[in-house]
Amino acid sequence: MKNLLNIFFCVIIICIATITSTEIEKGNDHAKTFLGFMTKYNKKYSSQRELGYRFKVFKDNMKRAEELQKADLGTAKYGVTKFADLTVQEFRDTYLGLDKKYVDGKKSSPLAEIPDVKLPKNFDWREHGAVTPVKNQGSCGSCWTFSVTGNIEGQYAIKYQNLSSFSEQEIVDCDKTDGGCSGGWPSLAYQALDDIGGLVLESDYPYTGVDGSCTFDKSNVVVQVNGSVSLPVDETAIAKWMYANGPVSICLNANDMQLYQGGISHPSSCDKYYIDHAVLLTGFGVKKVNKKKTPYWIIKNSWGTNWGEEGYYRVFRGNGTCGLDLVVSSAIIV
Numbered sequence: 001m002k003n004l005l006n007i008f009f010c011v012i013i014i015c016i017a018t019i020t021s022t023e024i025e026k027g028n029d030h031a032k033t034f035l036g037f038m039t040k041y042n043k044k045y046s047s048q049r050e051l052g053y054r055f056k057v058f059k060d061n062m063k064r065a066e067e068l069q070k071a072d073l074g075t076a077k078y079g080v081t082k083f084a085d086l087t088v089q090e091f092r093d094t095y096l097g098l099d100k101k102y103v104d105g106k107k108s109s110p111l112a113e114i115p116d117v118k119l120p121k122n123f124d125w126r127e128h129g130a131v132t133p134v135k136n137q138g139s140c141g142s143c144w145t146f147s148v149t150g151n152i153e154g155q156y157a158i159k160y161q162n163l164s165s166f167s168e169q170e171i172v173d174c175d176k177t178d179g180g181c182s183g184g185w186p187s188l189a190y191q192a193l194d195d196i197g198g199l200v201l202e203s204d205y206p207y208t209g210v211d212g213s214c215t216f217d218k219s220n221v222v223v224q225v226n227g228s229v230s231l232p233v234d235e236t237a238i239a240k241w242m243y244a245n246g247p248v249s250i251c252l253n254a255n256d257m258q259l260y261q262g263g264i265s266h267p268s269s270c271d272k273y274y275i276d277h278a279v280l281l282t283g284f285g286v287k288k289v290n291k292k293k294t295p296y297w298i299i300k301n302s303w304g305t306n307w308g309e310e311g312y313y314r315v316f317r318g319n320g321t322c323g324l325d326l327v328v329s330s331a332i333i334v
Contacts, residue, residue: 030055030058030059030062031055033058033062033080034055034059037080037084037085041082041306043085054085057086057087058084058085060087061084061085061086061258061259062079062080062084064259065078065079065080065259066078068256068267071268071269072256072265072266072267072268073266073268073316074263074264074265074266074289074294074296074315075263075264075287075289075294076256076260076262076263076264076265076266076314077260077263078259078260078261079259079261080259081258081259081307082306082307083095083258083259083307084258084259086258088255088258091258092276093141094139095139095141095143095277095303096141096254096276096277097137097140097142097143097144097179097181097182097183097277098143098144098183098184098185098251098275098276098277099179099182099184099185099276100185100275101183108187108230109187109190109227109228109229109230109329110229110230111229111231111232112229112230112232112241112330114231114237114240114241115241115244115245117240119236119239119240119243119284120243121285121286122283122284122285122286123243123284123285124282124284124285124298125154125242125246125247125282125283126283126298129157129161129163130153130154130157130158130163130247130282131153131154131163131247131280131300132153132164133165133305134300134301134302134304134305134310134311135168135302135304136302136303136304137168137209137303138209139209140172140180140181140209140210140211141179141181142168142172142180142181142184142209142302143277143278144178144183144184144185144189144278145168145171145172145175145184145189146168146278146279146280146302147186147249147250147251147278147279147280147302148171148189148190148249148278148331149165149166149168149171149199150247150249150280150300151186151246151247151248151249151329151331152166152193152199152223152225152331152333153165153166153247154247154280154282155245155246155330155331155333156222156333158245158246159333165201165202165203166199166201166202166223167199167200167201167204167205167206167207168202168207169202169205169206169208169212170196170199170200170205170214170216171184171192171193172211172212173212173213173214173215174192174196175189175192175193175196176192177191177192178192180211181209181211186228186278186327186329187228187230187329190225190227190228190329190331191227191228193225194224194225194226197216197218197221197224198218198222198223198224198225199221199223199224199225200216200217200220200221201220204217204220205220223333224333225331225333226332226333226334227331227332228329228330228331228332229329229330229332230327230328231248231328231329231330233325234325235317235318235320235325238250238281238325238328239284239317241330242281242283242284245330246330247280247281247282247300248280248281248328248329248330249279249280249281249328249329249330250278250279250280250281250324250325250327251275251277251278251279251323251324251326252275252277252279252315252321252323252324253271253272253275253276253277253322253323254276254277254322255267255270255274255322256270256322257313260307260308260313261308262308262309262314263314264287264289264294264296264314264315265314265316265321266294266315266321267321267322270321270322270323271322272321272323272326273323273326274323275322275323275326275327279300279301279302279313280299280301281297281298281299281324281328282299282300282312283297283298284296284297284317294316295316295317296314296316296317297314297316297317297324298312299312299314299315300312301313
């Protein structure tokens, strides 16, 4: 097996035709890591030139991961992920579908009433049957639909004691206010579902990861949506509402998530007003780090289980990290 890997390594070195031999010698460690990356994620490139370009992007990303690691104030680890051969722009264009242009000028959802509850130290809706398994949006900018269905799945499970997986593809195809795989906004999706007449099960309208024609059948509707509520820009209030009512849709700046491997992410610099990704907030906790208590959020992502912490992301709680407290919402189901 070791000899076979060595052969593969030599083939990689020979095939990276666009890189000089000196650069290859200097980048041997990166080349070995890149080979492991290609094997693990079954990466195949169309030509030697493409292979060489992706190797260069990979090296740039490993340098960026080192910089993120040095700047992080938490326990997060950054490095090789399945997105490590993509430029930042490619990553954004393909996997981050939150787009504010769809909501500009639209009426915002009413503010939710925050319950007066005492918060526990740790809480996770996964432990209370309100969160479906991690899904994968693929190369479609539909993160906002997964954030919305995740919220509705939680609301439905809590109200009817029945955890069901609902259809993202229905929203991609039938929500004409948003842009399908080109992006959208959670509050508009809630309103679209209200107008459409409800949401069907994923099994009745399976996910394809591409824009398609709407084939919605109202006879299959399982849950109806009657608008939505927004939560205030206050992380304590968000925690109280979520604890009392279920997982909520949130939006954030996902810049550091491309190379996130695990741990509690606490970027020292992250533009909180450049939010570009929608996810599901499922819980919170506190972890002792260097003798100091570090509060964090638990977030369900939609990039599959082979990213982050089996599809989840932990991020510092308390200072609106990466804008996660700015756009928080929930459907009202009937």
